[in-house]
Amino acid sequence: MRMVCIGGGAAGLYFALLMKRQHPAHEITVIERNKPFDTFGWGIVFSDATMQSMRQWDPQTAQVIEDSFNHWDDIELLFKGRRIRTTGHGFVGIGRKKMLNILQDRCIELGVELQFEREVDSDTEFPDADLIIAADGVNSKIRRKYETVFKPDLLVRPNRFIWLGTNKRYDAFTFDFRRTEHGWFQAHIYRFDENTSTFIVETTEETFKAHGLDQIDQDQSIAFCEAVFSETLEGHSLLSNARHLRGSAWLNFNRLICDKWSLHNGSSHVVLMGDSAHTAHFAIGSGTKLALDDAIELTRQFDLAGHEAEKIPAVLDAYEDIRRVDVARIQNAARNAMEWFEVVGERYAEHFEPEQFMYSMLTRSQRISHENLRLRDPIWLEGYERWFAERAGVQPGANGQVPPPMFTPYSIKDLTLHNRIVMSPMAMYSATDGLANDFHLVHLGSRAMGGAALIFPEMTCVSPDGRITPGCLGLWTDEQGAALKRLVDFVHTQTPAKIGIQLGHAGRKGSTKLAWEGMDQPVDEGGWDLISASALPYKPASHTPRAMTREDMDRVVADFVSATKRAVAAGFDMLELHAAHGYLLSSFLSPLTNKREDEYGGSAENRARFPLEVFRAVKTAWPENKPISVRLSAHDWYEGGNTPEDATVFAQMFKDAGADMIDCSSGQVVSEEKPVYGRLFQTPFSDKIRNEIEVPTIAVGAISEADHANSIIAAGRADLCAVARPHLADPAFVLHEAAKIGFEGQQWPKQYHSGRAQYVTNLQRAAAEAKR
Secondary structure, three states: EEEEEOOOOOHHHHHHHOOOOOOOOEEEEEOOOOOOOOOOEEEEEEEEHHHHHHHOOOOOHHHHHHHHEEOOOOOOEEEEEEEEOOOOOOEEEHHHHHHHHHHHHHHHHHHHHEOOOOOOHHHHHHHOOOOEOOOOOOOOOHHOHHHHHHHHEEEEEEEEEEEEOOOOOOOOEEEEEEEEEEEEEEEEEOOOOOEEEEEEEEEEHHHHHOOOHHOOOHHHHHHHHHHOOHHHHHOOOEOOOOOOOOOOEEEEEEEEEEOOEEEEEEEEEEEEEEEEOOOOOOOOOOHHHHHHHHHHHHHHHHHHHOOOOOHHHHHHHHHHHHHHHHHHHHHHHHHHHHHHHHHHHHHHHHOHHHHHHHHHHHHOOOOOOHHHHHHOOHHHHHHHHHHHOOOOOOOOOOOOOOOOHHHHOOOEEEEOOOOOEEEEOOOOOOOOOEOOOHHHEEEEEEEEOOOOOOEEEEEOOOOHOOOOOOOOOOOOOOHHHHHHHHHHHHHHHHHOOEEEEEEEHHHHOEEEEOOHOOHHHHHHHOOOOOOOOOOOOOOOOOOOOOOOOOHHHHHHHHHHHHHHHHHHHHHOOOEEEEEOOOOOHHHHHHHOOOOOOOOOOOOHHHOOOHHHHHHHHHHHHOOOOOEEEEEEEEEOOOOOOOOHHHHHHHHHHHHHHOOOOEEEEEOOOOOOOOOOOOOOOOHHHHHHHHHHHHOOOEEEOOOOOOHHHHHHHHHOOOOEEEEEEHHHHHOOOOHHHHHOOOOOOOOOHHHHHHHHHHHHHHHHHHHHHOOO
């Protein structure tokens, strides 16, 4: 086949050499606009996993690259006058020019044709090509030509950065944070050869402009950066290899995602590769990795399908399907890391002590977890755990050990929890006329004995028309209050756990069947009238609610107050107001469900008016010494809906009104939502609200093991972790997680002590078996 790679970066060169190596009969050309040795950029970073793939696909090239690597294990933080170092991270770096020259030499050796100093404007310049690889970077002309097919989503990120170098030799991947009169600057520094280190300086747009960096030339910017980072540079200069650029050398990162990666132009097939298809922020150093992995996967698909032109469509489809998954995973991690650096000044640097700042930075992508840090550097992590425990009021035991973060106590007002795990409210659909029964006693009691420090029954409805289904719990009668008191008394007398109550009103999402009879489907008979912010049904087949009148609002406020008084009488330790998930109070907060034209609609302040009325009334009826939280949907996951920025505004309003804690969930506001799921996907909402408006938070969503909770709590992304479905699968979830990580301080019910010993023994046997 005839193949043309447009773009002589890592993607185009590596694909060309791999294909030529696998099938020498192919005629392959790589076309590059620059001269052979006229490449820009400083150093690039690889992981061990990337090198392992390269060794497998072309050991000869991999060996030459490895011989040129600079290797380091340490990460060092310079922050607030402190220098903190951790080891075991295993990075390798190489100069970009050196890397490309190695790939160029290997291409020539294998018989790939290289053409330099040629600008390609269109794929139609190669009518004889069977396959054209558009590896011409983030500003790809080929992608722009077929924009309606590829549908690129190019987002310009807010931070400014300048990519420099220095001749100072750094022996660790170094992060230096410096506060100036106008804000924070951070430097990402790593050595990539014997004499040179990459030195990327980054700051916010506001700080960039406040210092007048948009008004000065490149040399003046370099002098400015040398002054800011003079302590770490120790007299060395900063260097630029972009002197050919006019004007400012400060850039914005462009995040790129494409809806489609390949097409047929009538004569040839065209496929995107590397930065022309996707980008990953330098905060995790994966741009080159993605390019190389693209090249490997496309080559692999040809090996599987066959090296014939008629196989190209199937090869390209398989290539895109497989690579899209890994790219999404890397981009998600890169986004987390990128956003961390974008907000580091206002969110962390001003408030965090250096120890927690270091932990937050190391885990910024959410790919590196607590136990992963233990594998990398157990000494550093154990020291951090002692630091964290001491601040939670726990002193080391006789053996010097302390509990990991999720097992440290937490106090808020007069409530003290013995660990940081909450069993989330989850609808059980098992009440009759709102009454809790033996099922609820066993369900909640077993979870309280299972180690969770705070448990919640499901959302408890304040009125008959506030129920989601006929099987929901209620608290509109004294009889219901007495039934719930039975649960509270059991938890208090038989377990060390505390128990909270979540009060809510279903609004337009009410009058539906039990979940196993048809989730969100309206009841066939015995339904009830619905109210909401506006007369909009949740789904096309749902009952249409009535837009609330002032009379309705007064009644609902009174219902919440009555339920709160019954919750006080029942002895609950904490109260949460449910203002999320599209239920009644949430329907006022979201512009998707609130179309009112009176004082309760329009602006964020107006939309929050009625939920805040309810909150203030509930707070007045709730004991001052007991905490009250608010659950918010921090993202509507639909265009035109609330975003995390909006949620922060609402969280601030509730904080100002007296909320002690914000429970940060998301979604379920409209049925058309398009959530982006992933590992700990909702934790960033808790992180944002906790550290920007300085209010305690509960993190929820895809938290399913101790490692997750430890990472979240240790990094200061939340104060508590709410775990839902894992508690349904395992009533003793917390006890089991404690045993899995070897923590002996979690109290087991005395009746179950022998079971604990057997469980630990089984874990030890399984671990020993796995090592064989």
